[in-house]
Amino acid sequence: MFKINENYLKLPGSYLFSTIGKKVAAYSSANPDKSIIRLGIGDVTQPLAPAIIEALHKAVDEMGKKETFHGYAPDLGYEFLRNAIVKGDYESRGADIKADEIFVSDGAKCDSSNIQEIFGSDNKIAVCDPVYPVYVDSNVMAGRTGEYNKETETWSKVIYMPCTKENNFTPELPKETPDMIYLCYPNNPTGSTITKDELQKWVDYANKVGAVIIYDAAYEAYISEDNVPHTIYECEGARTCAIELRSFSKNAGFTGVRLGFTVIPKELKCGEVSLHAMWARRHGTKYNGAPYIVQRAGEAVYSEAGEQQLKEQVAYYMNNAKTIREGLISAGYEAFGGINAPYVWLKTPDKMTSWEFFDYLLEQANIVGTPGSGFGPSGEGYFRLTGFGSHEATVEAMERIKRL
Ligand code: MLT
Numbered sequence: 001m002f003k004i005n006e007n008y009l010k011l012p013g014s015y016l017f018s019t020i021g022k023k024v025a026a027y028s029s030a031n032p033d034k035s036i037i038r039l040g041i042g043d044v045t046q047p048l049a050p051a052i053i054e055a056l057h058k059a060v061d062e063m064g065k066k067e068t069f070h071g072y073a074p075d076l077g078y079e080f081l082r083n084a085i086v087k088g089d090y091e092s093r094g095a096d097i098k099a100d101e102i103f104v105s106d107g108a109k110c111d112s113s114n115i116q117e118i119f120g121s122d123n124k125i126a127v128c129d130p131v132y133p134v135y136v137d138s139n140v141m142a143g144r145t146g147e148y149n150k151e152t153e154t155w156s157k158v159i160y161m162p163c164t165k166e167n168n169f170t171p172e173l174p175k176e177t178p179d180m181i182y183l184c185y186p187n188n189p190t191g192s193t194i195t196k197d198e199l200q201k202w203v204d205y206a207n208k209v210g211a212v213i214i215y216d217a218a219y220e221a222y223i224s225e226d227n228v229p230h231t232i233y234e235c236e237g238a239r240t241c242a243i244e245l246r247s248f249s250k251n252a253g254f255t256g257v258r259l260g261f262t263v264i265p266k267e268l269k270c271g272e273v274s275l276h277a278m279w280a281r282r283h284g285t286k287y288n289g290a291p292y293i294v295q296r297a298g299e300a301v302y303s304e305a306g307e308q309q310l311k312e313q314v315a316y317y318m319n320n321a322k323t324i325r326e327g328l329i330s331a332g333y334e335a336f337g338g339i340n341a342p343y344v345w346l347k348t349p350d351k352m353t354s355w356e357f358f359d360y361l362l363e364q365a366n367i368v369g370t371p372g373s374g375f376g377p378s379g380e381g382y383f384r385l386t387g388f389g390s391h392e393a394t395v396e397a398m399e400r401i402k403r404l
Pocket of ligand 1: 042132
């Protein structure tokens with residue numbers, strides 16, 4: 001009889017956003033007359049910007065002509081997109097990243113779960129708690145996390161770095177030395193961020209202890225304050241310890257289009273072995289590249305018109321985040337985030353657990369959010385709302401909450 005990967009059996013429950021989806025579907029079919037406002041999963045609601053639509057149309061037409069048709073994309077992505085990324089995301093920040101250090105993919109969720117494949121199965125991971133569940137679950141699947149403790153909802157071999165209001169949602173350097181450190185800034189789910197000096201401490205630490213940082217910067221476009229780094233490569237020494245993950249989902253509304261990239265500097269090595277070469281080998285073997293059409297759409301994100309239109313789109317979502325944050329505060333809640341990130345993180349009232357508050361909000365106000373405990377044990381007693389809804393729905397949600 002064949003054997004299965006038994007690590008999968010260790011995973012508790014279903015993926016967070018699938019669980020929420022099922023609960024909401026059940027509520028909605030039992031209460032078809034209710035108008036539900038969805039501020040749960042961080043999915044965008046605004047249409048693609050005109051510059052992107054134009055690029056998509058043009059690329060579709062090219063695919064219809066023999067002379068301009070494109071088959072398999074190059075392994076690492078088309079030069080035109082990688083050059084645009086370097087110019088738009090790195091050179092402009094004074095970060096030394098070259099086009100051949102960029103690996104274009106179909107999104108940061110896949111990259112953030114796949115990247116662990118190139119590391120040894122006995123490496124120890126450190127994660128912020130709460131955390132985007134993909135980092136932990138993908139390591140569970142790979143057998144890197146030890147045993148699950150139902151009581152504490154933690155894995156025996158994972159180093160958890162609590163991020164709560166007591167430490168201003170900033171993790172401390174762990175006491176036990178990790179091999180792989182996952183950081184996400186601006187942070188999902190807490191909406192907090194990190195200063196350049198604080199991030200430099202992590203880079204120095206990783207270089208000192210020989211750890212690799214997997215830095216998820218999917219929400220970079222939402223940074224509004226000056227001392228917040230846009231890429232980890234603004235920090236000195238990051239080229240020898242950090243991998244950066246980026247997405248087009250949140251800055252350009254590509255959640256349904258799919259495009260992202262991973263940066264692996266050539267100096268990042270384990271002894272003599274280059275992680276860049278390993279990821280290139282993995283990419284070449286397991287992946288045939290994001291579609292030409294989509295990569296042309298990605299290029300348009302960096303065009304003058306694209307940049308301007310997307311700035312407005314980000315401002316639209318950030319105005320929602322502000323509406324949520326201020327609405328919650330005026331309704332008497334403690335609310336965090338929403339300044340450099342599209343997420344607002346709130347403390348649940350009256351000692352309700354995160355899931356109790358989820359049910360309460362769904363049943364009493366017909367609003368869907370995300371329970372903080374779904375992101376890790378330190379998320380218990382917190383709740384996440386996103387600024388990605390429409391403005392009208394966001395305003396209406398705040399009115400409902402105030403009336404509760
Ligand atoms: C979230 O809601 O945390 C995000 O939508 C998840 C994701 O981007 O995959």
